């Protein structure tokens with residue numbers, strides 16, 4: 001068993017841009033992570049090299065201002081149970097928390113919109129890591145807050161950056177993340193209990209079908225509250241994604257820190273047994 005740090009010091013895990021081996025190389029992360037505590041790394045597996053990659057947290061902190069869907073019955077609740085010096089002379093603090101699954105930076109499991117789909121605790125770890133693809137529609141969304149990503153937008157991205165790789169974590173950058181946590185700016189309406197007047201951009205159905213069915217992506221993420229646009233009533237993008245076992249990542253933070261491609265995303269949700277989703281810590285490995 002190896003106990004030194006040699007595995008961590010190997011070259012960056014990312015394959016060169018546009019390499020058809022990118023996805024397999026990215027999958028190597030899990031092999032290496034496992035190798036740290038187990039047998040020597042598989043030949044050819046490359047480590048996470050933090051001298052060549054920086055870590056970016058794509059997660060909004062959970063607090064009293066965290067945004068939840070307008071119809072949610074509660075927000076994030078944190079109750080202090082203990083804080084201070086104990087009779088024993090040592091410091092001790094502890095809290096209880098509660099929240100709906102679908103608020104803040106969170107993951108949608110397939111069961112959220114597909115009967116029989118996987119719940120969040122049963123998602124394979126291999127599905128929670130992959131190459132990031134960032135599609136920027138800030139210009140379109142700034143002109144139309146109901147903007148929906150089109151198939152042509154994706155094809156235009158591919159002409160510049162190469163094909164969206166299978167297993168990709170697609171991140172739609174609308175610019176709405178800068179409005180967080182202002183409910184009116186972010187949702188387009190802040191009437192409590194009413195989700196019928198929301199306006200914000202997101203994916204369109206044809207773009208979602210192309211990414212999910214033809215490009216076989218692993219995740220659709222966005223810097224807005226939903227992978228369907230705010231005015232949606234049928235949540236067709238959720239339906240398309242969930243039917244294919246593709247996860248959703250919503251209220252993603254700091255997409256401005258990612259290149260159009262080349263980063264790797266690790267998204268680990270809270271393991272709620274049987275849950276339809278839940279809070280997720282999303283970390284990106286970005287080449288320096």
Ligand SMILES: [Zn+2]
Nearest residue numbers: 102108250277
């Ligand atoms: Zn959700």
